[in-house]
Each structure stands twice: as C-alpha cells, then as structure tokens.
Amino acid sequence: MKLSISWIFDHINADWKKFNIEKLVKQFNETTAEIEAFYPINIDLDNLTLAQVKQISGQKTILYSPEWKIDLELSAIPDLIEGDWYLVKSRESLVSFDKLRTSGKKNGARGELVESMRAQFATSIDLGAEKEMALPALHCAEVDLSGGWKKHFEKQDYIIEVDNKSITNRPDLWSHRGFAREFSLLLNLELKPEEEFLKKLEIESSDSKLSNKFLTVSIQDNAKCKKLAGLYIEKIENIPSLIWMAYKLSKVDSRAINAIVDTTNYVMLDIGQPMHAFDAKEVNKKLIAREAKNGEKLKVLDGDALELTSNDCVISNDKSAISLAGIMGGYDSGISTKTTDVVLESGNFDSAIIRLTSSRLKKRSEASARFEKSLDPLQNIKAIERFIKVFEDAHLKIVPEGAILSVGKNPKDITIAVEHAYIEKLLGLQVDHKIVVKDLEKIGFVVKSKDGIYEVLVPSYRATKDITIKEDIVEEIARIYGYSKIPYEIPVKQIVPHNIDSVLRLRKIKNYLSFGSRMMEIRTYPFFDESFIEKIDFKVENPIQVLNPVSQNWKTLISSPVPNLLKVVETNLYKAESMAFYEWGRVWSLPAHPCLPGEALCEAWERALASRMGSKATESKLLSGIIFEHKKDLDFYECKNILTGLFWMLNIKVEWVSAQKNLSAELLCEGKKIGSAGLVDKRLLNKISEEGSAFIFEIDGDFLINFKADDIKFKQIPKFQSVDLDVSLFVPLKVTVEELENKILDSDKLIKEAYLIDSFEKPDWIDKKSLTFRFKVVDETKTLEKEEIDKILKSVEKSVVSLGAQVR
Numbered sequence: 001m002k003l004s005i006s007w008i009f010d011h012i013n014a015d016w017k018k019f020n021i022e023k024l025v026k027q028f029n030e031t032t033a034e035i036e037a038f039y040p041i042n043i044d045l046d047n048l049t050l051a052q053v054k055q056i057s058g059q060k061t062i063l064y065s066p067e068w069k070i071d072l073e074l075s076a077i078p079d080l081i082e083g084d085w086y087l088v089k090s091r092e093s094l095v096s097f098d099k100l101r102t103s104g105k106k107n108g109a110r111g112e113l114v115e116s117m118r119a120q121f122a123t124s125i126d127l128g129a130e131k132e133m134a135l136p137a138l139h140c141a142e143v144d145l146s147g148g149w150k151k152h153f154e155k156q157d158y159i160i161e162v163d164n165k166s167i168t169n170r171p172d173l174w175s176h177r178g179f180a181r182e183f184s185l186l187l188n189l190e191l192k193p194e195e196e197f198l199k200k201l202e203i204e205s206s207d208s209k210l211s212n213k214f215l216t217v218s219i220q221d222n223a224k225c226k227k228l229a230g231l232y233i234e235k236i237e238n239i240p241s242l243i244w245m246a247y248k249l250s251k252v253d254s255r256a257i258n259a260i261v262d263t264t265n266y267v268m269l270d271i272g273q274p275m276h277a278f279d280a281k282e283v284n285k286k287l288i289a290r291e292a293k294n295g296e297k298l299k300v301l302d303g304d305a306l307e308l309t310s311n312d313c314v315i316s317n318d319k320s321a322i323s324l325a326g327i328m329g330g331y332d333s334g335i336s337t338k339t340t341d342v343v344l345e346s347g348n349f350d351s352a353i354i355r356l357t358s359s360r361l362k363k364r365s366e367a368s369a370r371f372e373k374s375l376d377p378l379q380n381i382k383a384i385e386r387f388i389k390v391f392e393d394a395h396l397k398i399v400p401e402g403a404i405l406s407v408g409k410n411p412k413d414i415t416i417a418v419e420h421a422y423i424e425k426l427l428g429l430q431v432d433h434k435i436v437v438k439d440l441e442k443i444g445f446v447v448k449s450k451d452g453i454y455e456v457l458v459p460s461y462r463a464t465k466d467i468t469i470k471e472d473i474v475e476e477i478a479r480i481y482g483y484s485k486i487p488y489e490i491p492v493k494q495i496v497p498h499n500i501d502s503v504l505r506l507r508k509i510k511n512y513l514s515f516g517s518r519m520m521e522i523r524t525y526p527f528f529d530e531s532f533i534e535k536i537d538f539k540v541e542n543p544i545q546v547l548n549p550v551s552q553n554w555k556t557l558i559s560s561p562v563p564n565l566l567k568v569v570e571t572n573l574y575k576a577e578s579m580a581f582y583e584w585g586r587v588w589s590l591p592a593h594p595c596l597p598g599e600a601l602c603e604a605w606e607r608a609l610a611s612r613m614g615s616k617a618t619e620s621k622l623l624s625g626i627i628f629e630h631k632k633d634l635d636f637y638e639c640k641n642i643l644t645g646l647f648w649m650l651n652i653k654v655e656w657v658s659a660q661k662n663l664s665a666e667l668l669c670e671g672k673k674i675g676s677a678g679l680v681d682k683r684l685l686n687k688i689s690e691e692g693s694a695f696i697f698e699i700d701g702d703f704l705i706n707f708k709a710d711d712i713k714f715k716q717i718p719k720f721q722s723v724d725l726d727v728s729l730f731v732p733l734k735v736t737v738e739e740l741e742n743k744i745l746d747s748d749k750l751i752k753e754a755y756l757i758d759s760f761e762k763p764d765w766i767d768k769k770s771l772t773f774r775f776k777v778v779d780e781t782k783t784l785e786k787e788e789i790d791k792i793l794k795s796v797e798k799s800v801v802s803l804g805a806q807v808r
Helices: 005-011 019-029 094-103 146-152 176-184 243-251 259-271 353-363 365-370 378-394 420-427 433-442 470-481 501-516 530-535 562-571 598-614 636-649 701-706 737-747 786-801
Strands: 003-004 035-042 048-057 060-065 072-073 085-090 118-122 155-162 205-207 209-211 217-218 225-236 278-279 286-291 298-299 305-307 313-316 321-324 342-349 398-407 414-419 446-450 453-456 578-589 617-631 655-660 665-668 670-680 695-700 725-732 749-761 768-777
Touching: 003 005, 003 243, 003 737, 005 155, 005 176, 019 035, 019 176, 048 072, 048 749, 060 085, 072 085, 072 470, 094 118, 176 259, 205 209, 209 398, 217 398, 225 286, 243 259, 259 278, 259 365, 278 321, 278 786, 286 342, 313 353, 313 701, 342 353, 353 365, 378 398, 414 420, 414 470, 420 433, 420 470, 433 446, 433 453, 433 470, 446 670, 446 737, 501 636, 501 701, 530 562, 562 578, 562 617, 562 695, 617 701, 636 670, 636 695, 655 737, 695 701, 725 737, 725 786, 737 749, 737 768, 737 786, 768 786
Parallel strands: 072 118, 205 398, 217 286
Antiparallel strands: 003 155, 035 155, 048 060, 048 085, 060 072, 085 118, 209 217, 225 342, 225 398, 278 342, 286 313, 298 305, 313 321, 414 453, 446 453, 578 617, 617 695, 655 665, 665 670, 670 695, 725 768, 749 768
C-alpha cells in the first residue's frame, strides 16, 4: 500500500517539510509496523498545462492552453469531447519555442510560421505515479485555468510503501488518517479533530430496516452484513475529475475517473472506509444487503459477468443485485455522464465472507483488501459525511435529501481492566501512572484509574481484532514509551538437574539395533493403510478413527505396528533379499468394556459405547521391528538372540514364555507382559510374498526407557582358575531353556553361570530338540581337582534328567 506524506499531514497541525522523513520512517518501523520503502517525488509543473479540446480532426487533435496562449497539436485519442480540459505536457523546449514564436521565424523543415506546439497528453506518471495510467478530463476553478491551479499543488512529496502483512492486525492503519494518528503520536504533534473533515448530517438508526420518502435501507443477512448506511443525493454536480484530487490519487497509484467516483476513492484512502455511489435511477429507492442467490448473475464495473452463490453478499434493489458487496460495484448501476442524482452507500461486511468471495471470483479490490481486515463498524456513516464535506469544500453543488439511514446493531464497547503492577511486571521497569494514562489517551483510549487498576475503553477502530486482552494494552504502553528505553536484562533461569536416563537409554537402544544388529530405523504413518489391512485381512479391534481424516484410506490410528511393518517389507520386496527394520513409534488404544450375556447384551453394549465415547484414547510408546529373509527360513532362536542381547545390555531380566511351538513367545518381566515376538504365520506372509520368512517383535517402549534396573556392582575376579564345561542334551520341546539353565545352576553351588550355546532340531524328532549348554565352575578358595570337576558334571547330568532330558 502506498501513502503520501503530504496527504497524511493534511490531518496534522504541522508542516511535513520540517521533519526528517527518514528518521520518522525508522521510528515508525520500531514502534508500529513496517514501511518497506520511501522515496521523494518532484513534479515538473513548468512542463505541464491545462488545455481545452478545440478541434478533433482525424488523427490530430488541437487543444488550446490559456496559460501558454498557444494551440497544442496532439495525436487523437478515443472518447475526447470538444470543450473538455486535459493535462498536457510539451514535447519541445518551452524556452526555444517562445523564442521562435516572438521572432516570427518559421518552424524548422516544415517552413510554417509558428502557430502551434507539438505536445502529448500527460499520464499519471507525470503526477508522481509509478504505474502509468491515462488521465481523464479534468476540472478546476475557472480563475485557475490559466495556470493558477499550480499554486495549490505540492510540487514535492514523499511516498511511503507499507508492507501490507505488517498491518493485517491494524485495520485502522489502512488510511492516511490512521497513519496521521500514529505520526502525531511519534512526533508529539496535534492531530486535527475528526469533526473538521466531516459534514454533520441528521442520522436515523435501526437494527434492520429504515425508510423515508427517498430511500429504504435494510439488511436481510446480518451474518454477512453488519452495518449499512445510505443517503439519497437529489442534485449533484457531475463533472470531470478535480485536478487536485486526480493528483493525490495518482501519487498513490489510484486511477482518476470523474469527480463523483474519485471522491468515493478519495474518502476510502483518506479515512479507510470504502463506499460506493450508485446512479439513483438504478437503485429504485431500495438499498438491500442480502445473501446472493445460487446462480445469480451480476456484471461488475470491470465488465466481467459473475455467477454468484449463496455464500456471497450483494447490495440489491427490489429486483436484482446492483453491487458485489464490499468488493466491486455493478456495471449497470455505476455513475455515468448522464447521472443527475445518486445514492451513497457505505457498509460493514464480514471479513471472512469478503475474503472467500474475492478469492473464489478472483476479484480483489482496494475495498475488499480493507474489509478483509475487519474495519471499524462505526465509521461507515463517517464516510458519507466525509464525501459531502469534500464536495462542499470543492464548491461543487450537492443537495442531500433526508437523513442518513443507518441499519445494523452497534458493537458492544470493549473495556479491559489492567493492574498497574501487571504493567510494570511485564515491562520490567517502573512506570509513572500519569504516563500510562497520558500515553493511552494520546491514541484514543478512554482511561479511568482507581486503586492501581485501569479501566481502559478501547476505541472502536482498534476493537475489531487488535486490542482484546490486557497484554495488548501493555504492548501499546511499551511501544509508546519506547522499546529502546527499556533496559536490556538477561533473563535469569535457575537450571535444575533432571534425570535424562530415559533419553540416554533410548539412544542406547537405537545404537544397539542400528549398529549392533544392523537394523534400519524407519518411521511409518500413524494411521492404518485401509487398503493394505483389507488385503492382508487384518482385524482391528476397538478402532480409533479421526473425525476429519485427510483421506478415507488413512482414518484409523494404529493399535499395532504389524501391518505397517509388513507394508514396509512389501514396498522393498524387490530391492533386497534380506531386510531388518525397527521403529520407535506410538500406538493408540481405548479401554476395554465387558459385555453381559443374554438379554443384557444390548443394554450393556449401549453403556459400553457411551462410556467409550466419553473416554480418551491412550497413547503409548512401542519398540517394534521385523526381520525378513526372501530366500531362506529364519531361525527363531537366532532372531531371539538379538532381543536377548538388548535386554542384557539394559540389565533387564526377561522370561520368554512360548505361545506357539518354537514360533512365538510372550515376554515377561517380573511376571508382567512387556511384549511379544515370533515368526510370522506363513498364511499371513504369503499375502505379500509367495516365499520368505519373517520375524516380528513389539515391546512396551515406556517400560524400556523407564525400567529401573538393579545397580551393577563390581565383583572381584576369582583368584583361582575357573573351568568351563559343556553338556549336550536331548530334551522335550515343552522344556524351556530357562528351566534347564536354572536346573544346572542349582546342581552345585560352585556353578556360577549357565547358558545355551547351540540348538538343533530335525523333522524326525517329533517332540524333541537338541540343546548344548556351557556352565562355569569356580572355587574362590582353591584350584579344583579333576575328581571334583567330574563330580559336579555328574551332578548336572543327574539334575537335568528330572526334566526329561537325556545326556548325549
């Protein structure tokens, strides 16, 4: 958004030229918002003149300049009307031309006496704009046509470019007066009273509908339109653009059109409230804010025909829409050269509705950009009063009839209580309560102070989305006081030691699996792939589904990692024959609810369902993994060794309780189940691969990282040599390794360790398996003799026989 410094200072009792603009911009950026750039403009008025169209002939147009007292020859442009006045610039040196004319010489190669000068129509660039736009026919007082109009022009000015994103939360800053309010605060200058810029008229107010003999104003959709005001103008001077107004608009890249339309745009840029002027004949005495009809057609001012929906808001007469509310006026109801009476309209519309409509229809305008920011709902009447004031100050004829009709509920006042102690606490310094009151009143707040508590009434232009909580009040005080004046102080934070064992343990687990076991860490989606679980016929018990899934294929939170692990294997099936993955992830579950048998089943189910809907899902951490071989069968015990090594590293004693014959086991610690592991059923695995073998495990992650293991204590190495003995056994399948290890350890007190070193099975051994154990024998008082060793070995052999084992 562009703004003019001289225009801003129209609202301030001071001369802008006395101030350092660079310093002002820096100060504004530090306290309020971001001015991205600023630059000076200098208008060469000596090369410009007002000229009247004298003759239009083919490709050539002759205009007369009373200031230069010469005819000007220009190329013809469309829509010129004899008698209209245009801003023209010379294509020749005025000094050289004047010498030629006074000397009576002929003009160059043409050999003609000098009677006319070559010239061209001026554009907006000649008036300080960056964007080139054609200038329309212009108007100024008759006494100023001979150059007097230049005396009222500011040849020099500064243009500032504001980052729109930085003032999204400040709808009051989308105008020159809004910036004037901030500048007057920063420079400690007097802001001119708002009343100086308004023509006070009679106002009639109602919540939904008002009528007089000239106009009826009503709101049919209060959700889309919050306020709507209208005024009938019986007689209005419909003339070309005022030259001073065309200059102001051009400087900020706004196109001049004619006096009536320009004034509506001028008011919007001046005080920040968009408004619209309708040809009264098209309004037909009805001004209605309503919801658009689905499929309703409207041709807007840029010539495009739009198809509307019920999500849009329009201004209509009693028959059809005449304007796309808050965005763009209708083509047929616009101001033309034949317009003699108008209806002025100014409303306040829902910001979300305007934003959605302008985005869908790709019709973004200066008006919609402002309405999207939640404008002050009380300033729509001021826009109409400002319009009348501008016309009267320009000595143009305007005759309003009746009162301004304003419908819509006024917003409630916002009053915020804030304690002085709270202000000092947040700012970190002591502030005089008089300064607090003075600073807030400077920017339009009404403050009442009692017993260290301020009751702050927020002005309506700051109450729509900017100032809503007491922290906002403190922020206003801080920026007015000056952020640079607040002393820098490093925050003091006492660092309290805390236990990081769980963090270190997780790192240890990942290092073991990644480097010690050569498994690859993966991160899968927290939802089941619905198509995949249907493919493998996986039944999800107590499913937890999100209300607004990103896809119907991803709607159920995972309660088991198995499907996702299998999906990873399937995805990489043709990339490697051997795969090993693990994941540290999360699963979700709902508490189980029992049902009663018989007749009570239905009632119990309803109670359970109601209870489950009121209960929260439980999230828990889980360590899971899969080992897959494409061309060979996995050995359960080889895979088990990976997890056994993990538990040994974490000093966790885990009992493996077989669930299926040499295929799977439940993992118990101190009698509590902490997980499960086993080979994947071939029937399930065949649904993703015709051949291969897989081992899957899942372990309670919260248990792993929070388990408090016994402290490892130093044990002195025996002074005397230990003896390692092996025993090979032929045992029933139902006998576990742990049972045999415990039996060996109990055989003699000198046996210190016992562990499995080999296992073997054959199909012919229907219910048998071969296991080899190694046990360590040591006497801490002497070196063992051969006879003593043999005796211990025989004791071991005798002990294991009680479990049905045969010594091989």
